[in-house]
Amino acid sequence: MKSDIDRLMAERNLDALIVFGGEAENPHRIYLTHGHEANSTIFKKRGRPAVMLTNSMEIENARQSGLDVITYDELKIFELWAQYRDDRDMQLVKIWERYFERFGFSEGRVGVYGFGSLGASWETLKLLSQHFPKLEFVGERQQTIFDVAVATKDADEIKLLKDIGQRTNLVMQAAWDFIGGHRADGDTVVKPDGAPLTIGDVKRFVRIKLLEYELEDPEGMIFAQGRDAGFPHSHGNDAEPLRLGKAIVFDLFPRDMKTKYFHDMTRTWSIGYAAPEVQKAYDEVMTAFNAAMSAYKVGEKTSRYQEIVLDVLEECGHPTGRSHPGTTDGYTHSLGHGLGIQVHESPSFTHLRDDDVIQLGNVFTIEPGVYYPERGFGIRVEDTLYVAENGAIHSLTPMHKELVLPLKG
């Protein structure tokens, strides 16, 4: 949680942290500013409130963050721009000198965070390391302070994620109803005028529904049919008509427009009827899903649940990433991931690592699936779960898990 950041800084012996970044979307900044990131740099001394450094043009956005705000103009950065316009390295150093002066910070270990241009920041950090020898700029590659903090959600975040989950479920139910209101012509789903209903039509419908619920789709939903559904991250072909009896993987991971938190859910549908091999594989995936669901327990390693699902699916005869490393058939991915401001956060549920443990306040997905592109199908079912204060695991994704989507038309 956000309230853990000072403790984590102490544990890692960091005296301050900087969230660098330019205009690019910056999850660390979104987190600290409650979604009001503006175009800013954030500085925080351990035990002190975070401060946003920004342009006067961003001041109104920046103030909504609740953080202290200092503008470049207040620090008369424009003087340094003019004075060092012909030596851009020295310009940068002098600007940071002024920032560090303002923050009364001259020596210690500084954690480096933020998202942005990697080449530029590589040069910037080398330059700052060289010019400020009493500062040590420390990056983290794994389980960073932010990774650990975001992995457990506070009560306000859980409330928000519940609400976003409800809205996402309403959108997916609306898509089910929308498709179901059509009729078939042969094996093709058609509109009232007889033209095929395409994946593009469904996606357009869903995007407009998302907007009605103040949700956006920045990463692009997956609506993949037949062979495409056999590739876990294929987004589907917009031009393709919906067909009866083909498995459709519909993975929707929209973001709340205001707060920038995500929901993530997947359903597999087969319109009109299900082919026997699809129904069989679907039932096996649900068996794996339920095996993990009934086993989840606070304090256990997340890798254990991936192993449970691997056991079930291997027993059903599916190749997996454990039995056949590198396979693209069968169960090829991990069981789930945390989510919040990013669609993939800690903890992760893989058998390749075992450093994550289920904790109170975790919000994570469960999403077993099997994939057979050459046999023309793929299946995945996904809910978002949260771990309540009493340790119970609840779903944020109430929507039904029917495989066969009947046409009413």
Added chain:
Amino acid sequence: MKSDIDRLMAERNLDALIVFGGEAENPHRIYLTHGHEANSTIFKKRGRPAVMLTNSMEIENARQSGLDVITYDELKIFELWAQYRDDRDMQLVKIWERYFERFGFSEGRVGVYGFGSLGASWETLKLLSQHFPKLEFVGERQQTIFDVAVATKDADEIKLLKDIGQRTNLVMQAAWDFIGGHRADGDTVVKPDGAPLTIGDVKRFVRIKLLEYELEDPEGMIFAQGRDAGFPHSHGNDAEPLRLGKAIVFDLFPRDMKTKYFHDMTRTWSIGYAAPEVQKAYDEVMTAFNAAMSAYKVGEKTSRYQEIVLDVLEECGHPTGRSHPGTTDGYTHSLGHGLGIQVHESPSFTHLRDDDVIQLGNVFTIEPGVYYPERGFGIRVEDTLYVAENGAIHSLTPMHKELVLPLKG
């Protein structure tokens, strides 16, 4: 242009380049992959095609990029994951060793690009620098290879940007018509049922219109009225009703959903009538706009046009960032910026730097404005322009520039 990249690598003595990055949106990767970035790392030797390294799960997306694709599984990276699971630094080094082997690359200068997690990449690059002493990892802070390449658009890009411009203009005209179809009650614009028409209502209308034209709004439009319009980057208050005679700055910078290219345009509207001080300031901004438009010439420094606009607006009595550094009243920003895959690209039109020159193939904005938050208004007018092969400067933003938006209702 993309075709300049090998030449730029030679000029900068780079033997290869790497576009690093994880899941976060990565403009360098979008550029090289024609919008099909997948979650991948890109490696390119000078004079050779770029190669995408990605997960098998991303293979279908990755192939659409037109680049060569190698999966982690083909390189048996899972072996290294397993072998070095307890030493994550060595795991990373061994993985890169395998990549470099596959590319037959063992010494030289490597340009570092991409967008992603800055702390992680800082540690990664330190680690790689230490373990591969024959490789020099070079970042660029200013006018990077990508900055220079994207600044000039090829014929296909210009065609695309024209089309996106037309669609954006249709959306903004639709917003004008939508507002104009309402009536006033006192000084408030109201809906048929008498409830106020709010900024949130207008934004919802615009977002749905954008979708109809296959456009998205990833950065969030500006629709700011009255005092809010006096802050150049205030997004406006959704709850606020539209009022007669208040200046509204409407800055729309949507992105094509398929190709990820932007358009950028701003209009200032005053519903029903314009207050005399708003009309006067608007006319002065348009005088500055036209002065720059009629002066643009290929080969000239971009700073010259900022100076022209500064001259005009200072002569009208407006404070500026040149006459009053750090001012938040008057003309407080630069005249424009290139755009394409990012909403802000090279060239920039500021008086604080003079290293950019107008070139054939440039696409850039012109957006003079004046801001008076305490007097309750701001004004900005913005078109996107392009420099044709014959050196002529054309607008991609045909929409009219009427200030007063009359209500028909």
